[in-house]
Amino acid sequence: MATYKKGFKKQNTEMLLLKTIVVVIVSVILLVAIAFVYNAVTKWQDYKSYDQVENYADVFQMKDDADVELGDYVIYVYSDTCLSCKENKNDILRLGNKLDENIFFLLNSATLTTKDSENNTLPAYTSFLETIGKDQIPTPMLVVVVNGNFEEIHVGPTAVINTLTSIEEGTYEPFNE
Incomplete structure (x- = not known):
């Protein structure tokens, strides 16, 4: 060579x-x-990385770490058994991760108790259903609270994703009033 x-x-x-x-x-x-x-x-891909609502009585009375009631926030209601929740988990959690810490919470409807020890429906659960205008909990669902009061719900993955996107972009009207 x-x-x-x-x-x-x-x-x-x-x-x-x-x-x-x-x-x-x-x-x-x-x-x-x-x-x-x-x-x-990446922690944002796990439900455990977010603040969880532990009972239905707390849904409309969320507080921050200093025990001060929050004004505007959303609660993503999902279920471990919901196929649509599983399919859209990463998209929804990715959007939730972009929001402020005290604005995005999770509620797993499959793990929260709805009955007492005598098999009577809990008043907080009944009150929650009446407030959102449903006779059972649809999943996935986004519960919107504005100024500490129930504003509206968004049911279905598309509605949840669109609402979270709007909140992230700062164009969600109820939070801008």
Whole structure:
């Protein structure tokens, strides 16, 4: 093989193409690894990373860490058994993560108690259903509270995502009054 003044061997196009392919493959593998690590360490993708409403009596009386009642906030109502909730979980939590800490809360309707020890319906549960105008809890649902009072609900993944997007963009009318 011929050596040149600089001591480098002349490369043919096949060798150059091979090196380019190797660099591209290594780059893709590296990007996939970075995406995997990011996904594994990102907390916003887990329901446990958000403040949970623990009973129906608290829904319209949410407080911050200093025990001061909050004015404007939303509660995303989901269920562990809801297929639509599972399918849209990442989109909804991604939007919720972008909102202020004291504005986005979660309520898992599958885990909250609706009956007392004598199998009577809890008054707080009945009151919640009456307030939202439903006879049962639809999921997914977004409950909107403005100035400490019930404003409206949005039922279904599209309505929930659109409302959260509007809140994030600052264009949600009830929060801008």
